[in-house]
Amino acid sequence: MKIRTTLSRGLLLAALLGMTLCLGSSSKIDTSTIIGNYTRIATENYDDVVKDAEELKRAIDDFANKPTKATLERSKKAWLNSRESYGTSEIFRLSNGPIDAEDGWIAEAYGSLESQINAWPLDENIIDYTIDADGKKTSGNIIDTEGKFDPGGEDSSVIDITNITIESITALNENGGDANVATGYHAIEFLLWGQDQDYSNFMKDSITNGAMRAGERPLSDFTTDRHAQRRLSYLKVATAKLLSDLKRVASAWSPEISDNCSVNPKGCYRGAINHMLKGADAKKNIDPKVALREILSGMGKFIKSEVANERIAVAVLTPSEEDEPSCFSDNTHRDIASAYIGFKNVLTGSYGGVKGSSFLDKVDETSRAKIEKLMSSIEEKIDSIDRVATTKAHFDYQIRPDNPQGRVIVKLKNQMRKLGDMMPVVAKQNGLELTADDVTSKHETEI
């Protein structure tokens, strides 16, 4: 997660000025327009996200019913698979859309659930035991505490976790600070894989020593351990909540558009962004120019500030294993790849083998060639990181100071930042004004 949405003053002003209004009368999306095709991509991508999360839930439920090596492996596989479609959907972030809008009717309607779904980085110690820097097993976490639990941190509140429920983990999520993560993909990831990092020194790597080893939580944690049942309950509850949250976000893009968005927001964002809401809801319709600017601004911030800076630069320049997104499963190479694919999908207007209207279509030949060359170079590096991660060394070994692959990762970071900086050029050639400030998050971690 890291970077949060803020509606820039420029965008707000543009919204208030309200430019050309294109009133739609049909409920069918016009996919020949950029917004229409963007809607198609979002709808299909979120459909895939929900399908994959449903499979994850089935796998986890089966595992909870019968915890064996095979069911654990199937759960892990389902988690890894679910990250692929979720990864590509992340491009819909930072655009004042249903996944993470923080103000206004969109936030109210869809709950700004990104921080419940994909919060990261997280302090895993509040979830379950780890081996600390002194080699001691930690305690005082959600799993081993029965009754009242204080997650600690600033202004934290005590939650009753006698039973691990959707309500209790929701109340614990980010309770006491952003790192107090109790829900979402990465909480589930930690429960499935367990600790991978050696907190005393990541070069020593004494927890799960080896370049190709991720976290290896023993099956006994789910079978014979005295907290086994709580772990299984936690997994079930966290996955059920994840699915429910994802469905709520996906509902924003539903082709069935509610006729009263204040009561039932189903499909209302889809309606609003395509200027199709009528009656009392018509005021929710988003000016197309504002929508396009927000999309492009979000794309720039996502690739430049979120992916390049928060997810890659912090990890590789420090270097630091704890700053890689999927540090328990060692799936960071896929996080990077899928985030980029999502960016590419929207820029080129493609999803599911179908190419539609896109921002890139309107870019002149020279700029387009420049962007495509940059993307091609980015893809080579993503492929390289992916190949090495699956054959020789996971991402946490690739960022080690003695690994030349670190240079590839640094180059990737620089090129992704450049790509983000190209969004004002893309905007201009699509008749929009976007500054470099609009594609750079104000909350970038200084490294």
Place this chain on the structure above:
Amino acid sequence: MKTVIMLLSLIIYLNAESVSESIYDNIIIRDIKETNQNLDRLIALTKSDATDEKQRDGFKSLMTSWKRVETLYLAADLDEDLLDMPRYIDIFHQGKEDIYKQLDRILLSSDSLDVELFKNSTKSINALEYLIFKSTQKSLRQKDMILYILEHMGKRLKEIEKFYVEHRELFMKDSQKMNAIIMNALIESSYKLKEWRVGDPAGLSHKYRGNPKESRAEYHISKLSFSAIEAILLAHQAVIGEQSYTNFSAIVRSAGATSELRSIQEHIKKALQLLHLAPASDFGSDEIKRLYEELTKLHNAYYISLIGRLKVTSKILDSDGD
């Protein structure tokens, strides 16, 4: 402020190429070579168990020459592979790590330095300062750590030197681009100088107004923060002051911005005078308050007056609010 981008107008300045060439020969190459020589000298001093005083003087020479290199670090704009190089060497105003605590722990550990000093922050010039100035009696481990850090810094600095030496043509190829890059460097440096290096410890910056704290100074352990400020001002003087070689002042003059140039040169001179008058390492003095004001004027002179006269369009891309 982090990044400023400028789009130069199509005005072609006379001697633009020879200006870039002269800056390359007389500043860029000279400074990086001197920094590498200072680094080699400090390695030799450390290896030969020279006196503490000599070692600390050696550090001061290395640090001040590095500050000059850093002030006019043009490599980042010429080759993206070199973008992060200063960050590997110098962590001032980056991250929120307590490297001193980490270094103290590493000093007590017996694990190999390859394992313990894996973080770039613990191999930075800031880590070096701590190890050289924390005590007069140095353990063998401390000496090994100093040498390890110097070796790490040396690799980076030699890479920068190699790039500059092998890419002289980049400085000659597009003089307008070079002018924009130099202007950008001066603006960015003047901002960081006034806000980070003087304003923050003195409690005069936007971020810390009325809340002075000496430990925010760049080299508060060694008490060499004023030397760093001086080195940066001298780097500005080398680029735009009156010198025996052709420099950026020729560009400014040819654009007819003589009064702006005079004003900038005067601000640099006054800032240096105030710094020399200020009681050593005292960020609470009147001279430092006046220095902050002078540096604000210098920054504005670059950012507002000079850009306007050079018919350059500037735009802040990224402001961190500091």
